[in-house]
Amino acid sequence: MSVRRARVLAACAFLTTASSAAANADDCRLQRIASFDFTDNGTVAMPVSIEGTTLPMAIDTGAEVSAVDPVVAGNLHLIERPIRQGAMYNAKGEQFTYVAVLHSLGIGEMHANDVKLLVWPSRMSRDGRIAGVLGADLLRQFDVDIDFGAHKLTLFSQDHCPGKVVYWPAGNVAVVPMHVVNSGHNVLPAILDGHEIDALLDTGTTFSLLSMESARNIFGLTPNSPDMTKTGEIGAVQTAVYRHTFKSLGLEGLAIANPTFYIWDNLMKYSMTQAPHTGSRLSSANESGGVTDLTLGLRELCHLHVYIAYKEQKLYITPASTPAAVSIGGTAAAPTTAVAAH
Numbered sequence: 001m002s003v004r005r006a007r008v009l010a011a012c013a014f015l016t017t018a019s020s021a022a023a024n025a026d027d028c029r030l031q032r033i034a035s036f037d038f039t040d041n042g043t044v045a046m047p048v049s050i051e052g053t054t055l056p057m058a059i060d061t062g063a064e065v066s067a068v069d070p071v072v073a074g075n076l077h078l079i080e081r082p083i084r085q086g087a088m089y090n091a092k093g094e095q096f097t098y099v100a101v102l103h104s105l106g107i108g109e110m111h112a113n114d115v116k117l118l119v120w121p122s123r124m125s126r127d128g129r130i131a132g133v134l135g136a137d138l139l140r141q142f143d144v145d146i147d148f149g150a151h152k153l154t155l156f157s158q159d160h161c162p163g164k165v166v167y168w169p170a171g172n173v174a175v176v177p178m179h180v181v182n183s184g185h186n187v188l189p190a191i192l193d194g195h196e197i198d199a200l201l202d203t204g205t206t207f208s209l210l211s212m213e214s215a216r217n218i219f220g221l222t223p224n225s226p227d228m229t230k231t232g233e234i235g236a237v238q239t240a241v242y243r244h245t246f247k248s249l250g251l252e253g254l255a256i257a258n259p260t261f262y263i264w265d266n267l268m269k270y271s272m273t274q275a276p277h278t279g280s281r282l283s284s285a286n287e288s289g290g291v292t293d294l295t296l297g298l299r300e301l302c303h304l305h306v307y308i309a310y311k312e313q314k315l316y317i318t319p320a321s322t323p324a325a326v327s328i329g330g331t332a333a334a335p336t337t338a339v340a341a342h
Contacts, residue, residue, distance in 0.1 A: 028161035033142060034108025035154040043130060044146060044203050044298070046153050049106035051076050055131035058124075059144070059153060060204030061308070062295070063135030064183045067118035072131045073100045080119055094121035107134075107155065133204060136184025144308040146203065148301060149320030158311040165307050166316055174254035176315040186308065187292055188315060191250035192259075193219065198292045201308070201315070205297035210261040214293040215244070221263070231262065239264050249300065254317055259300050 036046040045056040050068070053076060057066075065088070073080060078100040088096040098119040105115040117132065124130045143156040143165065156165075166173050178188040178201070190199040195218050215221040221228055221244060228242045242263045249259040307316040 028164040030143075030160055030165065030167055031157040033110060033155040033157055035152065036108075038151050038153050044153060045130060046107070046134075048131075048134065049104065049111075050102060050131070051078070051104055056129065057132045057134050058130050058204060059139065059146070060133040060135055060202070061139060061144070061186055062200060062202030062204045063133050064185070065118055065137050066133060066135045067096075067120050067124075068100050068132040069124040069128070069130065070119050070121070071123060071128065073098075073119050078102060078119075088118070090121065096121060139308075140180065140184045140310040143310065145306075146301075146308075147305045147320065148303070149305060158309075162312055163314075165309060166318070168305060168318070170305075170318040172253065172318070174252045174315075174317040176252040176317060178313050178315055180310055180313050186310075186315070188251070190294065190296075191248075192294065193246045193248060195219065197294050199294045199296050200292045201301075201306075202295045202297055203301065205295055206299060208259060208261045208297045208300050209295040210244075210263045211293040212242075212263050212265045215263045219246075228263070234264065251315075251317060254304075254319070256300055256303060261294075 034046075038044050038046060044059045046059060047054045048057040049055075050072070055072065068078070080098040080100050083097055083099055090096070096118050100117050100119050102115045102117060103113055105112050120132070124132065141158070143158055143160075145154040145156060145165075146152075147154075147168070163175075176188050178186045181187060186201040187198050188201060190197055197214065197218065223230070223240065223242060225244075228244050231241050231243050233240055243260060244263055245258055245260045247258065249256040303320055305318045305320050309316065
């Protein structure tokens, strides 16, 4: 995001507090900041204290900036100030107009004062079960460990020996180099059906996504291809959405068989007001709305144990001991892919 983010958010106060508490590491042991269980509801969420009230917030590596639900902001009587510089939008094309000023924000034992979060333009979930999102602006100050098999989310200090992070029983470990761009997004190399392609790791999106442009140019797929299934339409101009199952997705020695991607024209590249709602990713008016044409969502990630080392710019991935089912619309969806490390 190039919309003067530092002038809009001041989450660094929290991150400084959290980091300083674990800055005295003198060995290779991981230092746990906080650990929580999460449930199968299509969202990886953890309890966060806002003004002394504990509420569930989604962990969203695809969101550049952390945000709070507008009803939650009102119920907690948060101070809201208009955004006067720049224009920011969510993936639905709705513009952010306010930022909330928090006196207190806490994750586990870590607390901070005077933290600013964007106020989401509309309800973040229909049933109000999500109070906000913790985006890359906060997450990138930690190591983020997500064990989808055990439904466990853990934040670790970044003060440890490089590469000494796989604390769980594991055979082969895929060590995937990633590039943390200015927005905080994790861009990693992937191989989809033999083709090299950059991928975005997005824990805020249920399904994995692929742009129609890449589907056509790289894989020769068109809406008329026999193995393209139309699933519906999205956006103000009713853009058609298709589903396609590929043969294999590779991540540095780890293979996911039969990954399924949802495909459509990426309208974010052309019109923010016509952008599809696929998650909580944020974008500025002068950006493309994403950093890659391929997005890995929870439907594929649920087979994995993923350790995101932001400081090292590496992912440590193993198959989950018990692959989790992702619940979509309140209905549990069994995994459709298999994972193998080699």
